[in-house]
Amino acid sequence: MSFRRNPNEGPPNRVMGWALSTWKKHQLAQVLDAINVPYERWRSKVDLYLILNQNNQGDGLTAADRIRILRRPRAEPPPPEPPAVEPSATPHPAAQPPDPIVRDPENSWRVLLQLLANVVRPVQEANIVTTECIGCVSDLTPEITPSRPITATCAHQNNMCLECLAQHIQVQLDNRMWNNISCPTCPSRLSYEDIQEWARPETFQSHEEIADSNSRYDQMALRETMATDPTFRWCPAPGCESGQIHERGEAEPIMTCASCGRRSCFIHQVEWHVEETCAHFEQTKKKAQEEADQMEASLALVEKESKQCPNPDCGWRIIKNGGCNHMTCLKCGHEFCWLCFARYDEILRYGNAAHNPGCRHHTAQLEAAANGRQQARPRRPRRAAA
Numbered sequence: 001m002s003f004r005r006n007p008n009e010g011p012p013n014r015v016m017g018w019a020l021s022t023w024k025k026h027q028l029a030q031v032l033d034a035i036n037v038p039y040e041r042w043r044s045k046v047d048l049y050l051i052l053n054q055n056n057q058g059d060g061l062t063a064a065d066r067i068r069i070l071r072r073p074r075a076e077p078p079p080p081e082p083p084a085v086e087p088s089a090t091p092h093p094a095a096q097p098p099d100p101i102v103r104d105p106e107n108s109w110r111v112l113l114q115l116l117a118n119v120v121r122p123v124q125e126a127n128i129v130t131t132e133c134i135g136c137v138s139d140l141t142p143e144i145t146p147s148r149p150i151t152a153t154c155a156h157q158n159n160m161c162l163e164c165l166a167q168h169i170q171v172q173l174d175n176r177m178w179n180n181i182s183c184p185t186c187p188s189r190l191s192y193e194d195i196q197e198w199a200r201p202e203t204f205q206s207h208e209e210i211a212d213s214n215s216r217y218d219q220m221a222l223r224e225t226m227a228t229d230p231t232f233r234w235c236p237a238p239g240c241e242s243g244q245i246h247e248r249g250e251a252e253p254i255m256t257c258a259s260c261g262r263r264s265c266f267i268h269q270v271e272w273h274v275e276e277t278c279a280h281f282e283q284t285k286k287k288a289q290e291e292a293d294q295m296e297a298s299l300a301l302v303e304k305e306s307k308q309c310p311n312p313d314c315g316w317r318i319i320k321n322g323g324c325n326h327m328t329c330l331k332c333g334h335e336f337c338w339l340c341f342a343r344y345d346e347i348l349r350y351g352n353a354a355h356n357p358g359c360r361h362h363t364a365q366l367e368a369a370a371n372g373r374q375q376a377r378p379r380r381p382r383r384a385a386a
Helices: 025-034 045-059 063-071 108-128 162-175 192-198 207-212 216-226 278-305 344-354 363-376
Strands: 232-234 243-245 254-256 263-265 306-308 317-319 326-328 335-337
Touching: 025 045, 025 063, 162 192, 278 306, 278 317, 335 344, 344 363
Parallel strands: none
Antiparallel strands: 232 243, 254 263, 306 317, 326 335
16 A cells, blocks of 8 residues: 655544554554555554544544454464375385374464464564653654663663653752662662763763763762762852862861862861951850850740730730739730630620630639539538437
């Protein structure tokens, strides 16, 4: 069949109820065989999809027809009849032993064709079934599929294309530690060599190119390695990402950055404290920390012992140091109950029922307390009659 794809015409949204991404190539071939539409076996999945769409315009096959065709087993071609063998007048030599494979001359052709079918059919079906990328749902061809397992411990089939694998590494590098990047299918971690092979060039570059590159992976790996050196310090100046080894260490704590020229303290890892020695800076830092701790403790105590004035226009914090629960704000003059924040003018107007129901000054709570005291009072024994 002569078929030419129109480059200006895209594939239809659905054919027989299925989109292009849902169809498999062998399923398209099975449907075309069932409706007797010729096609070339080397055609791609998109071509078979378009051929089926063109030939389905008049027939109007539905999704039910698709299910019926795909569930029906493929019809096997009948085996050819064995060729007629003319009877020979010359008998078979008795000295030549019979072929051990062909034991029945009449059924030998059928047996041979059946054996060939058992070998060829699985191979053909394996070639027809295609695998799709779990990221972009495109057919995994050898050109865009990783040539080996993603890691040395991966035991599964590669189901992601090279572009999606590189994007997966980039996303994990943005959201995880640099040494905790895993395979997109299994929990296996990618090694240094794996990331070097599968990542994009801008994501991973060699150490020889680190000085002139923007490789985030190498920069993170270099930072992790240099941080283990006790004489290495990063420059604390804002905007400077340089670091260097200060071999003189604590003996000469002033360290000058070779990149920005700013001075910093090797001991405290801050910009150099001008007019202060390291000992004096340590005392000042300790004193500031103690004052901060005291301030934090005071704020916590005030938060625990004080309450805000319930007046929405005030909010002044009030501490109760004794007396009854009738409080008056010294800032705005608002009167309220210390336990339930009920307005005192409403208490004077409506009585104790103006308190919140859970407050112990509420009418119901007072009655319940009185009943409890009445029941708990011991009864006097009656005197016997004289």
